[in-house]
Every structure is written in C-alpha cells, then in structure tokens.
Amino acid sequence: MIEAIIADRLTKHYGATMAVDTLQLHVRQGEFFGFLGPNGAGKTTTIRMLTGVVNPDEGNILINNFSIKDKSNIARTIGVLPESRGFYDWLTGAEYLDFFARLYGITERDSVAVLLERVGLTAQRKKKISAYSRGMRQRLGLARALINKPSILFLDEPTLGLDPRGQQDVQNLLRSLNQDGMTIFYSSHLLNEVSELCSRIAILDKGKIVAEGTLNELRQQADRQAGTLTDIFLTLTHA
Amino acid sequence: MPSIFNLIWSKEIREGLYTWKGLVWLVIASILFSFTSYLLLTNKELSLLDQAELLWLLSKIILVVALLIVTIDASMVIATEFEKETAESLFLAPLSIRDFILGKFLASFTLWLALFIVAVPYMLATSAGSHLAPAFLGYVLLLGSLGVIGFIFFIFALSLLYRSSKSTLTTSLMLLLAFTAPALFSSTLKTATVATTISKINPIDNIFSSLDNVLVDFQTTLSQNWQFLFPLIVFCLVTFVFLSFSISVFRRQGIIRNE
Amino acid sequence: MKYLCATVIVLSVSAGVFLPHATNAGSTPPLELTILSSRTLSGTAGEYVTVEGQVKNTGQVTLNDITTYLSLVDQENKLPVDLEDWSAEKGLHFDTIAPGQSLSLIWKIHFIKAGSYSLIIVATAAGSEVPQVSPITHFQVAIKHNLNPGNILPVAFGTPFGVAFLLSLLGYKRRKEVEA
Numbered sequence: 001m002i003e004a005i006i007a008d009r010l011t012k013h014y015g016a017t018m019a020v021d022t023l024q025l026h027v028r029q030g031e032f033f034g035f036l037g038p039n040g041a042g043k044t045t046t047i048r049m050l051t052g053v054v055n056p057d058e059g060n061i062l063i064n065n066f067s068i069k070d071k072s073n074i075a076r077t078i079g080v081l082p083e084s085r086g087f088y089d090w091l092t093g094a095e096y097l098d099f100f101a102r103l104y105g106i107t108e109r110d111s112v113a114v115l116l117e118r119v120g121l122t123a124q125r126k127k128k129i130s131a132y133s134r135g136m137r138q139r140l141g142l143a144r145a146l147i148n149k150p151s152i153l154f155l156d157e158p159t160l161g162l163d164p165r166g167q168q169d170v171q172n173l174l175r176s177l178n179q180d181g182m183t184i185f186y187s188s189h190l191l192n193e194v195s196e197l198c199s200r201i202a203i204l205d206k207g208k209i210v211a212e213g214t215l216n217e218l219r220q221q222a223d224r225q226a227g228t229l230t231d232i233f234l235t236l237t238h239a
Numbered sequence: 240m241p242s243i244f245n246l247i248w249s250k251e252i253r254e255g256l257y258t259w260k261g262l263v264w265l266v267i268a269s270i271l272f273s274f275t276s277y278l279l280l281t282n283k284e285l286s287l288l289d290q291a292e293l294l295w296l297l298s299k300i301i302l303v304v305a306l307l308i309v310t311i312d313a314s315m316v317i318a319t320e321f322e323k324e325t326a327e328s329l330f331l332a333p334l335s336i337r338d339f340i341l342g343k344f345l346a347s348f349t350l351w352l353a354l355f356i357v358a359v360p361y362m363l364a365t366s367a368g369s370h371l372a373p374a375f376l377g378y379v380l381l382l383g384s385l386g387v388i389g390f391i392f393f394i395f396a397l398s399l400l401y402r403s404s405k406s407t408l409t410t411s412l413m414l415l416l417a418f419t420a421p422a423l424f425s426s427t428l429k430t431a432t433v434a435t436t437i438s439k440i441n442p443i444d445n446i447f448s449s450l451d452n453v454l455v456d457f458q459t460t461l462s463q464n465w466q467f468l469f470p471l472i473v474f475c476l477v478t479f480v481f482l483s484f485s486i487s488v489f490r491r492q493g494i495i496r497n498e
Numbered sequence: 499m500k501y502l503c504a505t506v507i508v509l510s511v512s513a514g515v516f517l518p519h520a521t522n523a524g525s526t527p528p529l530e531l532t533i534l535s536s537r538t539l540s541g542t543a544g545e546y547v548t549v550e551g552q553v554k555n556t557g558q559v560t561l562n563d564i565t566t567y568l569s570l571v572d573q574e575n576k577l578p579v580d581l582e583d584w585s586a587e588k589g590l591h592f593d594t595i596a597p598g599q600s601l602s603l604i605w606k607i608h609f610i611k612a613g614s615y616s617l618i619i620v621a622t623a624a625g626s627e628v629p630q631v632s633p634i635t636h637f638q639v640a641i642k643h644n645l646n647p648g649n650i651l652p653v654a655f656g657t658p659f660g661v662a663f664l665l666s667l668l669g670y671k672r673r674k675e676v677e678a
Binding site for chain 1: 243250254257323325326327328330332334491492493494495
C-alpha cells in the first residue's frame with residue numbers, strides 16, 4: 001500500500017528545548033490516523049513540519065511521494081486545519097472561501113456553496129466572519145481545508161469549540177471523506193473521539209512517539225488487557 | 240485564471256476600501272492638501288511667494304504626506320498577517336513568498352497612486368497659468384514613485400524580520416524622520432563634508448533638490464536631474480537587496496518562527 | 499588793534515569758504531527732503547507702490563557722500579518696521595549734490611501687511627553727525643479680502659468631499675452585500 005505520509009528522523013528544537021526528537025512516522029493512504037499527546041508533547045510542531053509551515057532541523061518528509069521542499073505540489077494535495085485560527089474578519093464566509101478557492105485555482109462556480117452546505121454554514125454565508133461564533137469559525141476553517149479536495153487532510157483539534165451536535169456533524173463528515181479515500185491525520189485531545197474515528201493512533205510524549213498502532217496494539221504496548229484509550233494514554237505518557 | 244499575486248493585490252485593495260482603511264487616508268490627505276494649497280495661494284496673492292516657490296512647497300508637502308501614509312500602511316500590511324495568525328492558512332495554499340510580496344507591494348504602491356490622484360486637482364489649480372504643470376505633475380509622480388518603492392522595500396524587509404507591526408512601524412518612522420529632518424535644512428547649513436555626503440545619498444534630500452531644480456530653476460529634462468535620480472535608483476536597489484536578504488531569512492525560519 | 503581784528507575776520511571768512519565741513523559738524527546737512535507721492539501711497543496688502551521723493555541742497559556748498567533711506571513705523575503697534583520684505587532698495591546714495599541741485603528719489607515698496615503706517619525719508623551727508631529728515635507721511639494699507647485665492651476653493655472643498663462621498667458609496671455598497 002502506498003504511504004501518504006512518511007516522516008524519517010524528524011527533529012526540531014527551539015533553543016535548548018527538543019520539541020520533536022527523531023520522530024518516525026508512516027501513514028498509509030486512506031488511513032484515519034490519530035495523533036495524540038499531552039500538552040507540549042510536540043503535536044502541533046510535528047503537524048507544522050509535515051505541512052511545511054515549520055522547517056525541521058533534521059530529517060526528511062515525503063507527502064504523497066513529494067519531498068516537503070516541493071511546497072507547491074504538496075500545497076495542492078493537502079488540506080490543513082491548523083492550530084492558529086486567524087481569519088480575515090472583514091470578509092463574509094463565502095468571500096473568504098472564494099478567495100482561497102481562487103488561490104488554489106478552483107473555478108467551479110458552486111464549489112464554495114457546496115462546501116458551505118457540507119459544514120453547515122449556508123445560512124451564515126453572507127455574514128462577516130467578525131460576527132461568527134467560535135464554532136462557526138471552526139467550521140469555516142474546515143471548509144477552507146477542504147476547498148481543494150485534498151487527498152490528505154491534517155486536522156489540529158477540529159471539533160474544538162463545537163457543541164455536541166456540531167461535533168457529531170463534523171465526525172460524520174470526516175467519516176464520509178475517509179470512506180471516499182481521503183487520508184486523515186487527526187490530532188485531538190478528545191480521546192473518545194479519536195478512539196471512535198481513527199483506525200490507527202500514535203501517542204507522542206516529549207517529542208517522541210511512545211506507542212503506535214490500532215487500539216488493541218496500543219493496549220499490548222501499554223501492558224493492559226483492557227481499558228479505554230484514556231487509560232492507555234495515561235499509562236504510556238505518565239500523565 | 241488570475242495570477243496569484245493579483246489575488247493578494249485585489250484582496251488588499253478591497254480591504255482598504257471596505258474597511259475604510261485606505262479611504263480614510265485619502266480623506267485626511269485631501270484635507271491637508273486643501274489647507275496647504277489655500278494657505279500657499281493666499282500668500283501668493285500677497286506676492287509673498289512666486290508661483291515656482293509655491294509649487295515647490297506644495298510638492299514637498301504632497302510627497303512627505305504620501306511617504307508618511309505609505310510608511311504607516313506598509314508597516315502593517317505584512318506584519319498583521321502574522322499577528323492575526325492568518326499567515327499560516329495563507330502559506331498553506333500554493334502561494335509563494337514572491338507572489339505574497341509582489342501582491343502586497345502592488346497594494347501599497349496603489350495607495351501612493353491614489354494619493355497622487357487626490358493631489359492632482361491641487362497641483363493643477365496651483366500651477367494654473369504657468370508652463371510648469373506638466374513638469375510639476377510628472378516629477379512629483381516620478382520622484383514620489385522612486386521614494387515610495389524604496390521605502391516599501393525597506394519596510395517589507397523589516398516586516399519579514401520583525402513580524403511585528405509595532406516594531407516595523409517604529410523603525411520605519413524613525414528612518415523617515417532621519418531622512419526628512421536634514422532635508423529641511425537650507426543649503427547653507429549643509430556645506431560641511433559630512434553634511435554634503437549625507438545630502439547626496441539621502442533620498443528625501445534628492446527628491447527635494449530635484450523639485451527645486453525643476454520648479455525653481457526650470458531644469459525639467461531627465462538628464463538635467465540625473466544627479467538626483469541616480470541616488471534614488473540606488474536607494475531602491477539597496478533596499479531591494481535588503482528585502483531579498485529578508486526573504487531568504489524568512490524561508491530559512493519558516494512561516495512559524497517560534498513557539 | 500584794528501590790524502588784528504581785520505586778520506581775525508579774514509581768517510574766519512577763509513575758514514568758512516575753505517573748510518565747509520567744519521561749519522556743518524554737529525548740525526544737520528542743509529538738505530530739504532520731500533515725499534512727493536504722499537497723497538497716493540495708500541493701497542492694499544500685496545500691492546507694489548512707488549515712493550517718489552526729492553532731495554535738494556539748500557546750502558551754499560556742495561555736499562558729499564549723501565545717503566538717503568526710508569524709515570517706516572507701524573502706527574498700530576508702535577513699532578518700527580523691518581523693511582527687508584517691504585523694499586528691495588535699502589538706501590540711495592549720491593556722491594555729491596551741488597548747492598541748489600535737486601535729485602529724485604524712487605523706492606518701490608511691497609505692502610506686506612495691512613495697517614496704519616508713517617513714513618519719512620532720512621538723509622545723511624559727509625561731515626554732518628545729525629541726519630536730516632523729511633516731513634512725516636501717513637498712509638494706510640488695507641486688508642486684501644480674497645476668500646478664493648487662485649480659485650482654489652472648489653478644489654479645496656470639492657476634493658475631500660468627493661473622496662468622502664466615494665467612501666460613503668462604498669460603505670453603502672458593502673452594507674448591501676453583507677448581512678447584519
């Protein structure tokens with residue numbers, strides 16, 4: 001099976017702090033991959049390196065067989081909902097997506113309307129983003145991440161700020177996208193959500209992957225016969 | 240499909256229009272120009288000023304006001320992308336730093352052109368009845384453009400290094416002040432070697448001297464003003480090199496620099 | 499005794515003929531100064547006017563090194579006026595003026611500021627330590643009333659108004675595009 005994401009000996013330090021330490025990661029195409037870790041473990045730094053926002057100090061990254069240095073090709077094949085949630089508040093939701101659609105060279109006239117429908121923002125499409133709630137901004141960010149119909153979707157806390165119905169809607173959307181073949185790299189603190197959605201999970205602690213595999217494989221690695229992902233997480237990260 | 244820098248350019252223009260950011264500058268500038276031209280023409284009526292001197296004074300006011308406004312705008316146009324955390328989403332799209340800088344540059348330069356267009360009625364009204372109107376408008380446009388280009392390059396370079404609008408604005412305004420203050424001294428106060436050398440490389444000084452040459456001494460051809468245009472071109476090249484250096488530092492540091 | 503008196507008289511007359519400066523020291527030179535254009539001096543701020551005057555040697559001897567100049571006083575503020583901006587010619591100089599000779603004096607002055615003024619011509623000559631002055635001439639400079647110099651008002655008001663109007667049009671358009 002072709003691997004969508006390959007990270008080899010990925011390393012990043014900020015001054016004396018080792019944020020990511022010789023990280024090895026392989027995510028297969030079509031996988032729904034969960035990425036967990038306590039605060040400060042290096043999750044966001046890892047995602048930023050995988051998406052080309054931060055330059056690693058050492059190591060190699062291949063995304064859909066493109067080197068991370070080939071930013072233009074990678075940008076066209078990935079979608080990202082990053083940790084930073086800045087928007088152009090003076091634009092409406094529709095104008096914001098339209099701007100990014102043009103950046104990606106997408107010319108289909110109804111692509112923005114379809115996306116807004118998918119994330120449940122049709123009714124707010126003509127409102128300025130400054131008037132959006134946190135949950136609406138989250139949905140808008142997700143819509144922007146999907147604008148170019150990416151083959152790999154990187155998500156950093158995608159359901160943050162959403163009410164339970166909103167969370168369910170997003171989860172259903174992501175399941176649907178994954179079933180259509182999209183690779184999803186999912187970083188979240190909501191362990192029950194990760195355990196429900198993800199086929200394989202990696203747990204990061206102090207910049208290193210301490211466990212990786214399916215839920216059962218993680219149980220074995222944590223020396224636990226049973227238990228929830230929370231139990232496994234706490235065991236493996238000494239949190 | 241529009242080129243990418245065009246998209247950045249048009250987004251910035253729309254922001255300037257729809258958030259009143261750009262238009263408020265134009266209103267402020269036009270009020271300043273109204274007051275200045277009225278005052279200058281009143282003095283001309285009293286024969287305290289001849290027309291050439293009036294045009295020279297007005298052109299200096301127009302250019303200094305325009306440079307100040309463009310400095311303030313350009314100091315924020317890149318840095319706020321990092322401060323408002325919109326840069327990450329932007330650079331995750333297939334947008335090169337070249338397109339980003341070019342789009343932002345065109346937006347800031349468009350602000351200068353808009354200020355020039357606002358100043359045109361004043362320039363025409365004050366130069367009415369003289370043969371100086373074409374030279375007046377032409378050289379204000381040429382000299383202003385060279386000055387603005389050089390300053391925008393410098394400010395963008397600072398923005399990429401600082402990634403802070405406050406730091407960029409402070410440094411840029413200090414540079415503008417450092418260039419403008421000596422240019423206000425009369426030539427008799429600039430006879431020492433150091434002062435003469437600074438005067439020769441100071442872009443504002445060269446702008447003022449060229450305007451003096453054109454409007455007061457009627458030396459209107461480009462060759463007659465080459466001694467002032469050349470240092471301005473060099474200023475633009477030097478600041479462009481600084482911007483290129485900043486871009487290479489930005490590429491090395493990445494879009495997100497620190498956690 | 500009578501020979502002594504006659505000698506003194508001859509010597510005094512000779513001194514009077516051959517030493518004219520000795521006779522003028524400590525007194526004003528025998529010059530008559532007149533401002534001829536005194537009735538036509540008043541005007542409006544910004545105007546250029548010509549002050550015409552005349553200097554005449556009313557003495558018996560030729561006078562040398564004559565300098566004439568204007569002195570202007572602002573009657574409202576009770577202050578002398580610095581003529582630097584008012585007049586290009588500061589002083590008019592003549593090498594000699596023969597007895598009975600009249601010379602023309604012309605100054606072009608620029609009315610810089612409105613107000614009430616008094617003007618005299620002052621003359622000095624070699625050998626005299628006290629200058630001669632003309633009678634005082636009073637004149638008025640009226641305020642120049644022009645609310646629209648160079649026809650700038652349409653531009654001065656129209657341009658900011660036009661830009662502000664454009665701003666409000668764009669604001670209206672934007673409000674139409676965006677839902678509240």
